Amino acid sequence: MSGASPGSPAALRHINQAHVLAVVRRSEALRLGEIAETTGLSRPTVASALDELQEAGWVEFLEEHPDGRSRLGRPARLVRFRANAGYVVGIDIGAHRASVVVTDLEGKEAATVRRSTSDAHDRHQLLAAVRTAVREALARAGIDRRAVMSVAVGTPGIINPAGNIVMQAPGLPGWTSLNLARELHRSFHCAVHIENDVNLAVLGERWRGAATDANTVVFILWGERVGAGIFIDGRLHRGAAGAAGEIGYLNVVDPMGADVRVDKEGRGPFERAVAAGAVMTLGKEAARRHSGALRELARTDGHLDAAAVFAAAARGDATARTVVDTVTARLARGLAPLMLVIDPDVVVIGGGISLAGPAVLDAVRKHVHRLTLVPTPLRLSTLGDDAVVSGAIRLALSDVERHVLPSLEAPEPDSSAGLVLRAEHSQNRALPKG
């Protein structure tokens, strides 16, 4: 949107381009007549919009259908979206790992790089690891950073509403109060959006994971950390302070306890009661009291983590099953309020503990359905470790669709906020034509 007045010829040309592009993007390749039919625009109007879109680099013409069936007779002129007119980058920064994914404008992967961050002891080392991974990913994709049109970054913590500053992130060294967008901006030539990683996970599962059919989705991170990402009526719900879904601070286990009582690692009572660490603690206690699989694990190699407890329970070990029952009953106490408040179409459970498989769901379901009004479907994450970075790609693609591609989501003429956004993105319109 070029800020043209509504009803002016420039605005109408823009609207027609946006309509035509939307139709072209939904198909692999289309004839002009098909576009005219679908949009209801006249053939000359479509032809003119296509010329302008080609000029801007968004579409290209083919002389025959890609599957080669149209070789007989006059070659049909086909138009298709130039998915490689630009690229987006999704980044997931965690305490143990950073992932960087580069895709084209249809979300097709061009490169993925993963790096350990466990050795990073301060923000500089962590940022250096991320920047190295970004360079490597762009090199592997074979693209220049100027071809990147939008970047989205997921990280633990509460992010400010503007999406650039990490307000609180006790789990990462030196991360609290960091302007992460500014730190990463110099690796790119475009906007960098920071988002809470669990919020991105729900976007990812909604886009390509376990909840593609749902309109309102709650994603539960259940691993070393505990949190919820909430997607309502087609949009991410962040909350007034960016703190929506911070269920780790629920106080459901010690209900008449005094307050939220954040511990020195910044974890709330619900997180302490149900996260992977709690499962391990319960498992070790049980191993001391009872013989069986858990005691064997504790004795032989000491590798008695949450996954081992769930695996032993799945194999039928009675002690492990008691531990699993205790912790899923606790989890249900926190999920029930969330489900009563939101009443989502589906709840997706992800994070390390979800890797134990469908038995986790069965155990949670047993407890949570007694505490809620509506039996909301529970599903396991299908994206696993890639949920956050997938959501980052989805967020970056949406940003391109809204602010870089010709779009019908034109800001109101008197919306100064819209004008600022347009100005920020105007640099992206000088497209690589090659």
Place this chain on the structure above:
Amino acid sequence: MSGASPGSPAALRHINQAHVLAVVRRSEALRLGEIAETTGLSRPTVASALDELQEAGWVEFLEEHPDGRSRLGRPARLVRFRANAGYVVGIDIGAHRASVVVTDLEGKEAATVRRSTSDAHDRHQLLAAVRTAVREALARAGIDRRAVMSVAVGTPGIINPAGNIVMQAPGLPGWTSLNLARELHRSFHCAVHIENDVNLAVLGERWRGAATDANTVVFILWGERVGAGIFIDGRLHRGAAGAAGEIGYLNVVDPMGADVRVDKEGRGPFERAVAAGAVMTLGKEAARRHSGALRELARTDGHLDAAAVFAAAARGDATARTVVDTVTARLARGLAPLMLVIDPDVVVIGGGISLAGPAVLDAVRKHVHRLTLVPTPLRLSTLGDDAVVSGAIRLALSDVERHVLPSLEAPEPDSSAGLVLRAEHSQNRALPKG
């Protein structure tokens, strides 16, 4: 929107009309030049749109400014929205009372009728009381039912997503499984929308009450019933089964209890623990054990209800204060999860108990802020008993804006759902011109 193809002359005329009407509706009266300037449309385009809008009955021309300042010189031709081109009706149906409000298209009240429903023992008596109130309200407003363009009705219970059937409403006789929209449709000639009353209360407080400045609002009904209405990013959040905000079913007082345990009146554990009845029970128990204001109340006239307990606490009675502290501590246990999940801009507390005034807020605040991460502002309802019917008017006005007035919210060309809605509303377009 007449289903015209995008980019066609009819569609462009419609877009221009919608732009012009939006600008006219924001002001009391405007000159043609002012409209051209604000919309960016040319004067001939504005003139043509205004003629069409006048023809349809949406605007009227005045020869001088209503305040009379323009009497000197050539009279300016002013245009204004015809707020009385149609009317909307908001209805609140409760166990004790039905309220019917009629307003013009600017939400200006034309008539209000309130009737007791306490004597209605089945659905027929209740519906008869509502229909009588509707007739009386239309008569007082001096309008024919054909002038009503949209009706919204608030009632306790879970309403189906289509907004016509009461799925569950244990509190009203014969109300469960009732197609309330169909029952009321014959009183009108237009669409009738059914909505949960607490959902409408949050719309009302957002529109004209305690939360006009907020984007995400939670309304807590705290009286004989307990529930929450949730307004997120400019929209009502209903939930997958229409059951969002059903916090009455939270189980926070008996946290390791077995299940939701709905009692025979259909009330959940949280509702039983904090509703007006619980306050009265606690007050009576306290009156037996301790002398003071509560014992006096219990002895003299037996009128020891929730309001009396809060009033006695406000006057400093120690026993009453203990009761208030107990019940607000319980309420906080249910509000905290809601606030951690949603992270709203503001929480508005309404319902009978809120009438006890600011002391209620102070008591709740003291307990809830220890249990949450972000100190969300708490406010008292300013609409009181009128919150639900105000929200009903707001919902009906939004329906008129989207589906009857020329609107920019045009459905996608290939959206069959949009086409159905347009067909449903087409009958409303035969406007009274008088």
